[in-house]
Amino acid sequence: MTALDLSSPVAVVGTGTMGQGIAQVALVAGHHVRLFDAAPGRAQDAADAIGARLDRLVEKDRMTPADRDAARGRLHAAGSLAELADCSLVVEAVLEQLDVKQQLLRDLEDVVDEDCLLATNTSSLSVTAIGGVLRNPGRFVGLHFFNPAPLLPLVEVVSGFATDVTSATRAYEMARAWGKTPVACADTPGFIVNRLARPFYAEAFAAYEAQSADPATIDAVLRECGGFRMGAFELTDLIGQDVNEAVTHSVWQAFFQDVRFTPSLAQRRLVESGRLGRKTGQGWYDYGDDAERAEPHTAEKAQAPAYVVAEGDLGPASDLLALIREAGVPVREDEEDHGTRLVLPSGGQLVLADGQTSVEFRDVVYFDLALDYRRATRIALSASQDTQPQTLSEAVGLFQALGKDVSVLGDTPGMIVARTVARIVDLAHDAVAKGVATEEDVDTAMRLGVNYPLGPFEWSRRLGRSWAHEILDELHQRDPSGRYAPSLALYRHAYATDKREGTP
Numbered sequence: 001m002t003a004l005d006l007s008s009p010v011a012v013v014g015t016g017t018m019g020q021g022i023a024q025v026a027l028v029a030g031h032h033v034r035l036f037d038a039a040p041g042r043a044q045d046a047a048d049a050i051g052a053r054l055d056r057l058v059e060k061d062r063m064t065p066a067d068r069d070a071a072r073g074r075l076h077a078a079g080s081l082a083e084l085a086d087c088s089l090v091v092e093a094v095l096e097q098l099d100v101k102q103q104l105l106r107d108l109e110d111v112v113d114e115d116c117l118l119a120t121n122t123s124s125l126s127v128t129a130i131g132g133v134l135r136n137p138g139r140f141v142g143l144h145f146f147n148p149a150p151l152l153p154l155v156e157v158v159s160g161f162a163t164d165v166t167s168a169t170r171a172y173e174m175a176r177a178w179g180k181t182p183v184a185c186a187d188t189p190g191f192i193v194n195r196l197a198r199p200f201y202a203e204a205f206a207a208y209e210a211q212s213a214d215p216a217t218i219d220a221v222l223r224e225c226g227g228f229r230m231g232a233f234e235l236t237d238l239i240g241q242d243v244n245e246a247v248t249h250s251v252w253q254a255f256f257q258d259v260r261f262t263p264s265l266a267q268r269r270l271v272e273s274g275r276l277g278r279k280t281g282q283g284w285y286d287y288g289d290d291a292e293r294a295e296p297h298t299a300e301k302a303q304a305p306a307y308v309v310a311e312g313d314l315g316p317a318s319d320l321l322a323l324i325r326e327a328g329v330p331v332r333e334d335e336e337d338h339g340t341r342l343v344l345p346s347g348g349q350l351v352l353a354d355g356q357t358s359v360e361f362r363d364v365v366y367f368d369l370a371l372d373y374r375r376a377t378r379i380a381l382s383a384s385q386d387t388q389p390q391t392l393s394e395a396v397g398l399f400q401a402l403g404k405d406v407s408v409l410g411d412t413p414g415m416i417v418a419r420t421v422a423r424i425v426d427l428a429h430d431a432v433a434k435g436v437a438t439e440e441d442v443d444t445a446m447r448l449g450v451n452y453p454l455g456p457f458e459w460s461r462r463l464g465r466s467w468a469h470e471i472l473d474e475l476h477q478r479d480p481s482g483r484y485a486p487s488l489a490l491y492r493h494a495y496a497t498d499k500r501e502g503t504p
């Protein structure tokens, strides 16, 4: 099955933000493109706006004037749906409302040929439900572009329950021919990206609700320690709190209120107060002209410990030993298997976040998972009221000696990065086990769709097969609501490793 012939006209219905972007992609790929919008004059406005964008590409030397003129000649604003009759593909990008999309598809089916591919750019509705009204739902597929469509490479090609394999393959090949990176996925709430990204927001908001730290500190930890491009608070301010909450809400509802996707009360209040983010001048942060930039909590300078004793294998944090030695702090290695931790001169312990809380141990400081301990510029620590001040001070001084800023959080089981990554890894295993997508497509989708530094499976391989299961199991024991319950797929994954390694 091949992509659409370039001589085949393509139509885009609904010419707002997404429709214009998708139309530009098809146009630049070489198709004739028809635009249609229910609001009078809007299709022509969209054609003008696309033309202006092509002008800017010419100004930036990214398109020749001849190509621009040819593209403009292929773009046509249609006055009625009937003008789309000879199109080989129609992509709808109208209002995100089931009945509106269904009515449009019924109307389209009366107009276009039998072999015209019909597609929806819905981001949260069921492709199966939208296409269910068609006489031939086999030709209907989800083509989920990301905003801005001309710039972002990812397209989720979503097969509804009734979508023919040939239609999905045609859509996939077409997205590739348009210069995009398609991933194939089943019709599931949130598809790949919006399903697997939920914990990134939810865990940050939960840590804030639990008073572990303020938004600026949590964001700094996600960026500077976790390697995420942006923190959850600043990112949702950019997306719009109402838009981000609506996605969370619809995924949660579509999963029959599965507790793993429960929306955040703190975000609800923010939306209720009208603080929707950058677009209203205020969200988690203040964007007013005289607003002060919120700074993360950063610990005062503390003395580095005279030495540390390393016990057991530090797992994902083993790079730390070399860094500590390079910083001139002697490391004594204790081969006895007391656990996996660093013991400080105070007698207190420094342990990688494992899902337990620091109140369970007399004198412990937890440190968060870093994407790369050498490159991380900040480390989060958490302590409880039972942690000796000397232990906390030595822990702070140790990481400062490695050149890191240190943020001290309240007692936070699983810290910030570790539990966020563990939950994303779990949802990824769960989704693949349920046939939503392949591991490779999941990794591609999360790297390209939300810019994660690693795909969940790359992360999982790096952290060790049982790591995510162990941390979630501990969190689940402390919060038995089900939010952290590791999936059967993750359990199987961890258990299979144990068997291979010969452990009972």
Ligand SMILES: NC(=O)c1ccc[n+]([C@@H]2O[C@H](COP(=O)([O-])OP(=O)(O)OC[C@H]3O[C@@H](n4cnc5c(N)ncnc54)[C@H](O)[C@@H]3O)[C@@H](O)[C@H]2O)c1
Binding pocket: 013, 014, 015, 016, 017, 018, 019, 036, 037, 038, 039, 042, 092, 093, 094, 095, 096, 097, 100, 104, 121, 122, 123, 124, 144, 145, 146, 147
């Ligand atoms: N904005 C995003 O970031 C984004 C990203 C991915 C997917 N989506 C999805 O893309 C679709 C469009 O979103 P948008 O942000 O471009 O919306 P938008 O509000 O910018 O544009 C929607 C357009 O559809 C038109 N319209 C409404 N009903 C119509 C009908 N029955 N027939 C023809 N035209 C009609 C409106 O006049 C408007 O011009 C939605 O399904 C949305 O969920 C949006």
